[in-house]
Amino acid sequence: GAVVSQHPSWVICKSGTSVKIECRSLDFQATTMFWYRQFPKQSLMLMATSNEGSKATYEQGVEKDKFLINHASLTLSTLTVTSAHPEDSSFYICSAITTGADNQPQHFGDGTRLSIL
Amino acid sequence: GQNIDQPTEMTATEGAIVQINCTYQTSGFNGLFWYQQHAGEAPTFLSYNVLDGLEEKGRFSSFLSRSKGYSYLLLKELQMKDSASYLCAPMDSNYQLIWGAGTKLIIKP
Numbered sequence: 001g002a003v004v005s006q007h008p009s010w011v012i013c014k015s016g017t018s019v020k021i022e023c024r025s026l027d028f029q030a031t032t033m034f035w036y037r038q039f040p041k042q043s044l045m046l047m048a049t050s051n052e053g054s055k056a057t058y059e060q061g062v063e064k065d066k067f068l069i070n071h072a073s074l075t076l077s078t079l080t081v082t083s084a085h086p087e088d089s090s091f092y093i094c095s096a097i098t099t100g101a102d103n104q105p106q107h108f109g110d111g112t113r114l115s116i117l
Numbered sequence: 118g119q120n121i122d123q124p125t126e127m128t129a130t131e132g133a134i135v136q137i138n139c140t141y142q143t144s145g146f147n148g149l150f151w152y153q154q155h156a157g158e159a160p161t162f163l164s165y166n167v168l169d170g171l172e173e174k175g176r177f178s179s180f181l182s183r184s185k186g187y188s189y190l191l192l193k194e195l196q197m198k199d200s201a202s203y204l205c206a207p208m209d210s211n212y213q214l215i216w217g218a219g220t221k222l223i224i225k226p
Binding site: 046105 | 158208219
C-alpha cells in the first residue's frame with residue numbers, strides 16, 4: 001500500500017523549456033504532497049508543501065513563479081519548472097501522506113532526474 | 118536552530134551487525150523517521166519512533182531516547198543490498214521533517 005507514482009523519470013531538455021512533473025498517489029488519497037530537490041551527495045531540500053485545493057506553501061528561497069505547483073485532486077500534484085536553466089538540473093522527488101494524523105510517514109515517488117542543456 | 122548529526126560514512130561486512138547513530142535538535146518533536154535511500158533513487162520509509170524505546174521490524178530495529186535527542190538504526194544480518202544511505206529525519210512541532218545528509222553505508226563481502 002501507499003504507492004506514489006512520479007512521471008517522468010528522466011527529462012533532458014534545452015534551456016528555456018518548461019517541464020511538468022506529475023506525482024500521483026495510486027492507492028490512497030493524499031491531502032498533502034511535498035516537493036523536494038536533491039543535489040548529488042546532499043540532503044533533501046523541501047521546496048514546497050502542497051495541499052489539495054489550496055495554494056502551495058513555498059520554502060524560503062524557492063521562487064513560486066518559477067516552480068509552479070498545482071494540487072487539483074486528492075491523487076495528483078504537478079510541479080512545473082518554468083523556463084528551466086542549467087542550474088535547475090537536479091533530482092526532483094515528490095512525497096505524499098495519507099489523510100489522518102500529521103505524523104504519518106511520507107511515501108516517496110521514484111523521483112525525476114532533470115537535465116537542462 | 119534545528120540540527121541533525123549522523124556519521125557521513127560507515128563500512129560493515131556482509132552478515133554482520135551495524136548501528137547507525139543520530140543525534141538531533143529540533144523545535145518541538147513529533148517523532149523520528151528513518152529512511153533508506155539507494156544511490157540515484159528516492160527514499161523509502163523504514164521506521165518511525167515517537168516514544169522512547171526500541172522498535173523491531175525484521176532485520177531492522179530503531180531506538181529512540183527523547184531526553185537525549187538520540188536515535189539509532191540497527192541493521193542485522195547485513196546483505197549487500199543494504200548498501201545505501203540511511204536518513205534520520207526528526208519531525209518538528211510543525212510536523213515538518215528535518216533532513217540531514219544521511220549516513221552512507223558500504224557493505225563489503
